[in-house]
Every structure is written in structure tokens, then in C-alpha cells.
């Protein structure tokens with residue numbers, strides 16, 4: 001098996017990266033950054049996003065696993081103290097694959113017929129540097145609303161615990177193939193009206209955003225921000241591709257949600 005390791009770059013993560021590389025190579029696994037079967041991320045969820053985008057073009061053939069060197073991760077479930085155990089598991093045990101849905105974003109522009117396609121593991125957001133964004137929002141080909149406000153966030157189920165949650169979106173179990181559209185400070189008065197609630201769209205229900213006033217936006221795809229000009233439309237839907245996680249033990253989603261947002265030691269002792 002071929003493996004690659006993406007480190008956060010701090011001293012602790014780099015040390016774990018070096019240890020894993022050495023031991024896994026000793027077990028006759030091949031370190032191969034170009035065509036890995038297994039991508040190991042060492043750092044936080046931010047590092048996992050980095051690793052995902054580095055290998056986004058080979059999602060069919062590679063599986064991901066994360067070691068978290070900070071606080072509990074949503075994508076990284078192994079702690080540094082377990083690294084030896086993980087190395088043995090990787091070397092000796094065939095792993096199970098768990099797949100999560102992704103978001104597909106297609107940007108079409110006025111200046112060219114060429115489309116720009118992105119896949120997001122967490123979400124895409126659309127904002128502007130000046131004033132408000134104004135979009136006609138279409139769902140499944142029908143006009144739904146005209147949104148005016150700070151921006152919109154379209155997230156995956158596994159990204160629902162990230163930016164989406166801060167915007168009041170619901171937490172969606174990643175076994176559900178859906179995307180969620182959440183508003184950032186919509187303007188609601190007698191002239192402008194939006195639904196106000198997060199919308200959860202199933203697979204094949206495409207959401208199309210058509211700029212009304214300005215055609216330049218700041219878009220984020222996970223951790224990467226870019227400015228786009230001359231935008232005709234932004235199409236969002238559940239991607240046909242999925243991200244594959246290597247699992248050597250259960251990693252229940254609701255346990256992660258509870259441990260990250262609800263439980264603390266004092267409560268556990270009562």
C-alpha cells in the first residue's frame with residue numbers, strides 16, 4: 001500500500017509525521033505523495049481540509065485518515081498517544097471505508113463558456129467586499145426567492161458542524177445525501193423577503209444562484225478564498241464524488257458532536 005502524510009507544519013505534527021513515515025516504511029509500505037492509497041492528515045480539521053484538496057483529483061482511489069494534534073477533530077479521530085497503535089492497524093489490518101457526501105459548485109461566467117468546478121468537503125460561501133450580495137435563488141429550476149444580505153453558505157453534512165452551525169444551520173448526519181443553504185444576515189422588510197430558515201436540499205435538487213446587481217464576489221471553498229468577477233451563475237448540488245475515510249474502529253458522528261459542543265468533565269461527573 002502507498003501512503004502520504006500531510007502535516008499542519010508545527011513541531012509536534014511534523015514529529016508525528018516523521019515517526020509515522022519511518023515506521024510505516026519499516027513495515028514495507030511505500031511513501032508516495034503522487035499516488036497514495038491512504039492519505040494521513042496530522043493536525044486539525046483545517047489540515048484535513050488541506051489534505052482533501054491536495055488529493056481531490058484522486059478521491060476514487062485514496063482514503064483519508066486523521067490524527068489530531070490540537071483539540072478533538074471532526075475529521076481526525078486518532079490522538080498522538082495512539083499513533084503506534086494506528087501504525088500497526090494500518091500495516092496489518094485491512095481498513096473499512098466510510099463515505100461522506102460532498103458539495104459540487106459550478107461557476108459560470110459572462111466572459112467565457114468555460115465552467116469552473118469545485119468540490120467542497122465543508123462548504124462554499126459567497127460574500128462581497130462591499131455592501132450586500134443580491135441573488136435570485138432558484139431551486140430545481142424554479143425561482144424561490146431574491147436574497148439580499150451579507151452572503152450565503154452552502155454546506156455538506158460533515159461541514160454542518162463548521163461555519164453552517166455558526167450561522168444557525170442544523171447539524172446533518174453525513175449518511176444523508178444533502179446540502180444545506182444558510183443565510184448570512186438577510187435583509188427582510190417590505191421590499192426584500194427571504195425564507196429566513198436554513199434549507200436542506202436532497203440529492204439532485206440543484207440550487208442556482210444568479211447575481212442581480214453586482215457580478216463580483218468573494219467565494220470560499222472550505223479554507224480557500226478567491227475573488228471571482230463577471231459571474232453569471234453559481235450552481236450547487238450534492239456531488240457525484242464522495243470522500244472516503246479509512247476506519248479501523250467506530251467513530252460515531254453524534255459522539256463527536258456531543259464531545260465537541262455539549263459535554264464537559266464537570267457535567268460527566270454529575
Ligand code: NAP
Nearest residue numbers: 044045046047073074122123158159161162163166222223
Ligand atoms: P480557521 O478559521 O483557522 O478555523 C476554523 C475552525 O473550524 C477551526 O477550529 C477548525 O478546526 C474548525 N472546523 C473545520 N472544519 C470543521 C468541521 N467540519 N466541523 C467542526 N469544526 C470544523 O479556518 P481553517 O482551519 O482554514 O478552516 C476553514 C473552515 O473554517 C471553513 O471550512 C469553515 O467551515 C470554518 N469557518 C468557520 C467560521 C465560523 O464558525 N464563524 C467562519 C469562517 C470559517 P481545527 O482547529 O481542528 O482546524
